[in-house]
Amino acid sequence: MSAWASWFLVLLYLGVQLRALPMVGLTDDDDFYISAGIAYAEWLGRAFGPGEAWSRAEIDRAFTHNHEHPPLAKYAFGLCHFVFRGWLGPIDAARVGTVLFSTLLAWVLLWMARQHLGHRRGLIAGGTAVLLLLTLPRFFFHSHVATLDVPVASLYVLAAALALKAERAAWAAWAAGAAFGLACATKLNAPFLVVPYVLFAVLVRYRRSRGADEVATSPPAGTLRLPAVPLALVAMAIMAPVVFVGTWPWLWHDTFTRLGEYVGFHLNHYGIHFLYFGTVFHQNPFAPWHAPFVMAFVTVPLATSALAGFGIAAAACRVRNRLRDRTGPDSPERREADLVLTAFLHALFAVLVVALSGGPKYGGAKLFMPFFPFWCLLAGYGVLRLLELAGDRLGLRGAAVGVFGLALVSQVGLQNKFGGYALSQYNASVNGLAGATARGFERQYYDVAFPDLVAWLNEAGPDDLKVHFLPNNWEYVRTYRWYRRAGALRSDIKVVRDVRDADWLVLTHERRFARYRNDLLVYRTRPVLREHRLDGVPLWTVLDLER
Amino acid sequence: MSFRFWAVAGVVSAAAVADLSIGMRSGPPPVSSAELMDGRRALEARMKRGDIAVHSPLFGVEEARHLDGIRTRPDLPAEAVRRGRRVVLLDRRDAAISGFGEPQDRLIVGPTLFVATFEPTGSAEVTVFDLTVDLGPDTMRVERPRGQTVSTCGEPRRQGGFQCLGQPEWVYAAPRTLRIGGEDRACLWAHPVTGAAVVLSIPALPAPPAGRRMVLELQGGLTDEAVRRTPGGAPVTTVAMQGGRTLGRLVVTNRSDWRRVTRVIEPGSAVELVTTTTHDGRRHYCLSARVVERSVSEGASS
Numbered sequence: 001m002s003a004w005a006s007w008f009l010v011l012l013y014l015g016v017q018l019r020a021l022p023m024v025g026l027t028d029d030d031d032f033y034i035s036a037g038i039a040y041a042e043w044l045g046r047a048f049g050p051g052e053a054w055s056r057a058e059i060d061r062a063f064t065h066n067h068e069h070p071p072l073a074k075y076a077f078g079l080c081h082f083v084f085r086g087w088l089g090p091i092d093a094a095r096v097g098t099v100l101f102s103t104l105l106a107w108v109l110l111w112m113a114r115q116h117l118g119h120r121r122g123l124i125a126g127g128t129a130v131l132l133l134l135t136l137p138r139f140f141f142h143s144h145v146a147t148l149d150v151p152v153a154s155l156y157v158l159a160a161a162l163a164l165k166a167e168r169a170a171w172a173a174w175a176a177g178a179a180f181g182l183a184c185a186t187k188l189n190a191p192f193l194v195v196p197y198v199l200f201a202v203l204v205r206y207r208r209s210r211g212a213d214e215v216a217t218s219p220p221a222g223t224l225r226l227p228a229v230p231l232a233l234v235a236m237a238i239m240a241p242v243v244f245v246g247t248w249p250w251l252w253h254d255t256f257t258r259l260g261e262y263v264g265f266h267l268n269h270y271g272i273h274f275l276y277f278g279t280v281f282h283q284n285p286f287a288p289w290h291a292p293f294v295m296a297f298v299t300v301p302l303a304t305s306a307l308a309g310f311g312i313a314a315a316a317c318r319v320r321n322r323l324r325d326r327t328g329p330d331s332p333e334r335r336e337a338d339l340v341l342t343a344f345l346h347a348l349f350a351v352l353v354v355a356l357s358g359g360p361k362y363g364g365a366k367l368f369m370p371f372f373p374f375w376c377l378l379a380g381y382g383v384l385r386l387l388e389l390a391g392d393r394l395g396l397r398g399a400a401v402g403v404f405g406l407a408l409v410s411q412v413g414l415q416n417k418f419g420g421y422a423l424s425q426y427n428a429s430v431n432g433l434a435g436a437t438a439r440g441f442e443r444q445y446y447d448v449a450f451p452d453l454v455a456w457l458n459e460a461g462p463d464d465l466k467v468h469f470l471p472n473n474w475e476y477v478r479t480y481r482w483y484r485r486a487g488a489l490r491s492d493i494k495v496v497r498d499v500r501d502a503d504w505l506v507l508t509h510e511r512r513f514a515r516y517r518n519d520l521l522v523y524r525t526r527p528v529l530r531e532h533r534l535d536g537v538p539l540w541t542v543l544d545l546e547r
Numbered sequence: 548m549s550f551r552f553w554a555v556a557g558v559v560s561a562a563a564v565a566d567l568s569i570g571m572r573s574g575p576p577p578v579s580s581a582e583l584m585d586g587r588r589a590l591e592a593r594m595k596r597g598d599i600a601v602h603s604p605l606f607g608v609e610e611a612r613h614l615d616g617i618r619t620r621p622d623l624p625a626e627a628v629r630r631g632r633r634v635v636l637l638d639r640r641d642a643a644i645s646g647f648g649e650p651q652d653r654l655i656v657g658p659t660l661f662v663a664t665f666e667p668t669g670s671a672e673v674t675v676f677d678l679t680v681d682l683g684p685d686t687m688r689v690e691r692p693r694g695q696t697v698s699t700c701g702e703p704r705r706q707g708g709f710q711c712l713g714q715p716e717w718v719y720a721a722p723r724t725l726r727i728g729g730e731d732r733a734c735l736w737a738h739p740v741t742g743a744a745v746v747l748s749i750p751a752l753p754a755p756p757a758g759r760r761m762v763l764e765l766q767g768g769l770t771d772e773a774v775r776r777t778p779g780g781a782p783v784t785t786v787a788m789q790g791g792r793t794l795g796r797l798v799v800t801n802r803s804d805w806r807r808v809t810r811v812i813e814p815g816s817a818v819e820l821v822t823t824t825t826h827d828g829r830r831h832y833c834l835s836a837r838v839v840e841r842s843v844s845e846g847a848s849s
Binding site for chain 2: 277278279301302303305306307310386389390396399400403406407409410411412413414415416417426427428429431432433434435437438439440443470471472507509511513514515516517518519520521522523524525526528531533534535536537538541543
């Protein structure tokens, strides 16, 4: 029964995600990754046929696109592009790849919960976690764009889940190694999984002192006793490099040079503008350490965080008991404690790594995507414990269901309000988008080419319309080409590079760009053709430059 | 047990209701034209020359239009700026900008808006003009020969500041932080042009209160990299002029150095900073110009 319910939830998750594809606009990264994915998929097609696909020249030609990032997610984008483009168009077809990764993540959460809480309890915790994840506005957005953040989160969670399973099943250790390799082959933040995993392994194994009833045994002279190393860690160490290099043909030649360039690119990553409490950060010193924690808190719907907090508190006793009894036999309580401890450590470190990295912090929540599924899992566990707190009293159990229902409705409400503008979503702790904007948070990022703006330009734009975007036009030159290619943008509408050539100007109100203030000064007298506001905050304004 | 249950249920429900209220509301409504005009009048009544005017970041273009003719900005000025400048704010009561601290004066304009004044948070020296803060589309121009404008620098640049139309891409006015004289300096990029004059204008400023005078602090230098990579590079000269009279001269030679000149200026008359060089090759020049009100007893010339 619970297996059927699990599959129903996963299919529901997939269906809702697919349905929402047309609602989410192109980001500036989609252009890079979809193009690269198409090139990689074309190479894959040639690789299994006659020809020189395996030659260095051919590999370099295909994989030079976007070689700053590993290829795994891009394979998915490219393959999905070719499989689904006749049905969904070139953009949404590629983005099915991200949806599939997100759906895999939902399945992993359910599996992980059922493995460690039992089928019934696991279905409640995992199922509610999946529903909460599905209705997190920002994660929902990222689940639809052809970027690497949700794919790496998905494989990260898979590797973490298998590593946890490996505490009790040797086969899972090797699967964790492979999954970890695939995660590393997706984005550079995957290797940081090792930190919370090692911490978990130490916490559940380390003995601080020997009790009186334990016999101290010394090794024979001339030998070295090594600590017990988890098999999963060994598997990761062995398999990850093999999978990483094996799936990335770009590294098959000049391996060490190109590996050095890959690491060097990210160590010296150019700064990206980030508005945080009224200050724009784009170079060293970058935003302060608390920025990712604050961004997580103000964007995750409050009910989810409240449930996660309760879940952590409710599990504290069980985790403490588990850590005190490291050598005891396995039991449902140990498995439960392991699950919560794992989820907590990974959620914490997903954000902590970004906070303490010393590198640029930007893009709202995109740099710590693995945080969200683990946080939802803790929230789902909180729902389970709330139900169990109600005991056998029907009224209280009904109330617990009602509370979860209310939490879900509040998230659906936020989702419904922000829709394709989910990167503008903030929760009530900062009074929504209006309060966040007044406090100096970004009202949007990613230079999203909103579909509703495209539709309005099609409808209202005169023939041969020339449009310019400020303050960051060049991203829209790239993304609008995709809309034209997909037939979503009228062929006579062009995004021009020089504002002096434009008929209409689209001012996206983004304070993180230094020129925005001057653009508003210079163009505020122009006639307004259309303005889009959300929560009372202007997000874009179309101005007539001809009059 | 029941108490714990209801406590948790209560907290989660309250959190959900709070977010639901965000999800269901339409958000703060736009401000009416009449109230915006009242706000503008209140802002103008409080503003003095040198003040920084700030408006709500929730203003769209229709609202910002009502402030046409007033240099306003939709954000909190940096702490370093607020230390020496007065700020006059026109903001929404339901979503006010945070970070300003307590105002010295606050007036409710209408159901939506208020105007507030924030005095400088720093010392008794008040900055009434700062080139990097008060840079506008009409601040810089290129003249060739002197007196004949060939380019106005009014095109907003992506990285901030303004590009000079028809000039090479390195001819622009923008606040930068550059390594000069071994230190990071916040200043205005003002690359000179061979055979031309790059002119920066400081508008006429009103008379200061009795017992105080206005002092121009002019500072500048070439970036350390430009000095290092251009042995024998030409000097750059900035002449401060007011009413046709030369107030002072800042001469920057090809050395890793940050030079400064201070002069008293007269109220009611614009000041021009005219920068020239004999050869503009890699003359990465950055200028800082502030006009401060100081007590008469404090020295000014150097």
